[in-house]
Amino acid sequence: MLHYINEIGLNLSAAAPTCGHLEMVDWFPPQQQQQFLNLTSGGRDTRSHTHTSSVHPLVPLLLYSDTHFPPSSPYSRPIGAPADRQADAHSDTRARDHANGVTSRPAVKKPLNAFMLYMKETRHKVLQEGRERESAAVNRILGRKWHALSRSEQSKYYDLAQKERLLHTQLYPGWSARENYGKRKRKRSQQPTGSCPTSG
DNA sequence: AGACCTTTGAAGCAT
């Protein structure tokens, strides 16, 4: 649910994040906490939808309803289980699958950064305006809108992104972005001329 | 089917 990201954002300042010792559900609204606990305590979605790996591992917690939990998702596991054993088993199994040429298991993806979270929330608004259809064009607009945000508005997403990273670290201790590094065949060999990076 | 485009930010990697 897209509105849910706003709930989290509004609660960020009151959540008093304890970096390094984050209880996963501390910053969830009470109703969502209960829903999450139900899910992670064996409340598995038994519907037979096939997971397409298009949903980010963390996104279900933050943006989607339980129907988006893939049956094999680590979110379906009890969070009380030792995290390092979970990660070891997860990583070990994936490594074994990889060695055997099995690729059905979705890879653990990078946590979304602040701008990505902003994009997910705001994209549909740009689409509703109907000016652009292509994602590249929509993303250009989103980039401009991002820069037009106030510092406090942006900080909402930076905080949320930080919590995503913490949650990701807890769920996948030992995971590194290196796992997904260099898997794509491309990348474009040279930067487009005349482009001026706007980050800063 | 899969890369490309386009954005920002995080992290890996090379120097």
Place this chain on the structure above:
DNA sequence: ATGCTTCAAAGGTCT
């Protein structure tokens, strides 16, 4: 330490 590269999402377009 610094700077470059890759990936994260999205989905229409192109090969």
